Amino acid sequence: MPLHVILANPRGFCAGVTRAIDIVERAIDRFGAPVYVRHEIVHNRFVVDQLRDKGAVFVDELSDVPAGATTILSAHGVAKAVQKEAKERNLPVIDATCPLVTKVHIQGRRYAKAGRQIVLIGHAGHAEVIGTIGQIDAPVVLVSSADEVAALPFEPDTPIAYVTQTTLSVDDTRGIIAALHERFSDVAGPDVDDICYATQNRQTAVRKLAEVSDVLIVVGSRNSSNSNRLREIGAEMGIRSYLVDGGDDVDPAWVDGVDTVGITAGASAPDALVESVIAKLGRLRDLTVSQLEGVSENVEFSLPPILRRHDTAVRAAAE
Template identity: 50%
Template sequence: MKIILANPRGFCAGVNMAIEALETALRHYGSPLYVYHEIVHNRPIVEKFQKLGVVFVDDISEVPFGGTVLYSAHGISPVIRKHSEERNLRAIDATCPLVTKVHKEAIKFARDGFTIVLVGHEGHDEVIGTMGEAPANMVLVEDAADVEALTLPADAKLAFLTQTTLSVDEAKVVIDALKLKYPQIVGPNKDDICYATQNRQDAVKKLVGEADAVLVLGSQNSSNSQRLAELARTNGKPAYLIDRVSELKDEWFRPSDTVLVTAGASAPEEHVQDCINYLCAKFGATVEPRVVREEDVSFPLPRELRVLTSA
């Protein structure tokens, strides 16, 4: 067996920042510490922090009055901020700056009188937070069929935004459909899909042709991890999305296979290495790292924590 180890893979700058923020908050404030939604969409990370006394909640009313809450990397709506203030919570905002960028674009477009078409997945934490910035001005579409079903006036003042973790190719299909139906629609100055999502997809696109099978480390509720597996399948290759080595099945592979291994932006590297070690032991695999693009992006800790760490 040969393993092609894709690079870039795994943690992005936003995930690194969110995890560091939660670790820093735990050191300063102790447990129980509350996080609104999962800090990142990764089951092993959530389980690790739960063991350290972190409580993940889906309703801000579950945080005790006067408690400490950290907002997840996916962002929140203004309503949640208001409820936090009403409950006198110490709030730490670990929203990824690239998600914050989309929120600001939504606020600006709404202020300027646009109806905003958001391209994204219904029910995703990021989509809920973004739509909460301008609920009266926003409509959600997931695919070209949703665009076809839109009944907005032909001359409506329209803008589009996208969830940051979409498939680049699928988002383009939906945006092209929007531009065809509503030629006057405008978009952000710069693509909303985040650099890490794009880079990990580009690596799979470049390398998948050499592979017999693709292994993606990431959780089922991770949008960007799901897109990596979908991309491999679109290219005719079997792809398996797992959290950890215990989920690997020998029957997925043949001893002669070339296996492309990658990881979503919230998947820890230790689980990638566990899987590689298993395949090396079981199938005598050799590993060939392949760098498609270098990454050097980093984000600072939330302002609320920078004050503590600089003191």
């Protein structure tokens, strides 16, 4: 019997990831290689390796960047201390922070200015969380579960405001927000619908996919928060769910006795990796491939002005 592959829709790159990759590629074109990128521009090994081949150098800290070198900050955002260090060193910086992450930073600063205790809903150690905490000039308490809300050392009438990591499970976040409202009498924060549109759309799509699949394969890197959430959703819905970097990671045993495999991809995983998974499955079984109906995403984020100016000059010269 042929194996039926069903693709989630939407899947893969979001507007923030597309923008970040474009920034690195255009910076290389505009200023020449190498350009230096602090941390991975997005959490996907394949994308990082491709950009490295084109002339990007990925570093852990700004101290690893040579004087005067073009420097790009990753899509996850950075703390103010990093921005200050870059300014003090007079590094020419291009900020690739996703605009939706920047929105979280602005919300947090606004709530802090209003005198509220800031609660950040997110995962300790994630690059976006580190950056968000470092963007708010006030104490920030991190929580990742409703149980941690119960342990917060604040009085019930403390004015609380929450902001969220953009790549979380929407359902888990909704539960944490409910716990904050139950514990405290004065809580402000964005609606759960304000979580990154791409995160919500991909999680909704994977739920639909899990309903019609025997096995779920999520394409994405291990350090990708949103990819891990997609796999977890499949597991929570009771189907065997696997996270893979690409086709080479697919175990033939996963499809033994299986009729339908659902495939999706995290927001930082390119279509080429999805195609590699389909190709691997095609070497194991005859395939039929279809795609679920889903939300059409047409969000685009503008590039930083310095790269937009270059594009305008190039077009003018061509004319």
